[in-house]
Amino acid sequence: MLELIRLEKGISIVSPYPCILLEEHKTLLFADTHLGLEEHRERLGIHVPYPITDHIIECILKPVKELNCSKVIILGDVKHEFGKPSRDEWYSLKRLVHLLRKEDAELEVVRGNHDNYIIYILKELNVKLHEPYLLHDGLLLTHGHINIDIKSITNEHDIKGVIMGHEHPCIVLKDDIGSKHRFKAFLHGSIMLNDKRVSLVVLPSLSPLAYGNPLNEDAVLKSPILREFSNAIDDLVPYIIDVEVTVKRFPEIKYLRYSKTLLT
Secondary structure, eight states, X not given: OOEEEEEETTEEXXXXXXXXXXXXXXXXXXXXXXXXXXXXXXXXXXXXSSOHXXXXXXXXXXXXHHHTOSEEEEOSOOBOOSSSOOHHHHHHHHHHHHHHXXXXXXXXXXXXXXXXXXXXXXXXXXXXXXXXXXXXXXEEEEOSSSOOOHHHHHHHSOOOEEXXXXXXXXXXXXXXXXXXXXXXXXXXXXXXXXTEEEEEEEOOBSSTTSOOEEXXXXXXXXXXXXXXXXXXXXXXXXXXXXXXXXXXXXXXXXXXXXXXXXXX
């Protein structure tokens, strides 16, 4: 059963999936599907015991069907290989687009750093590609790997929030015997842009093989956008996700650093 966890007006987490719903336009957002990563691991001799692509597509289609979404936007890293699309990446993306259109939902893509040559697939499928960001109803949607001049964009447009991927955020918690457990997480908070406070949402990776950057430990921030606003990281609120099970709100990251937080 889906549950909408409201982050702010019009923006909700689609629990228990690593997706965001923009409610007014019935638009589903997610990031970092890394299609083709399963096959990449297999070529390296790392066996993946269950079909990852099927799982990824299911995590997209279920919310689309239940929420009657009319648009789906991937915030970058649709594919995994940095080079030309592999056969598996072509097939997986074509399959996703076909299944979404059967549900009357159109796909758009904001380019990520792994999405080299993706334009060839998207042109064939008549899917819009945005680079390096998309402005959507006052929200700046971007992957997060490029240091976009957000302050300048805010001067030209009435930006109320930034939603991004790339960082693959996760939170590490310790259990009562000291073992560490890593959980993917949404991050929610705000940043100051030109004396104006705007919301910030960082999405977890949708691929179960791209697990995450533990932001409550000594992690190095991957996104230049987050590095620019690194003083705001400690005040971000993590929503920890166990995909297809639950999403739980936790205290701000500053209260989870080097913590002895117990799992219950």
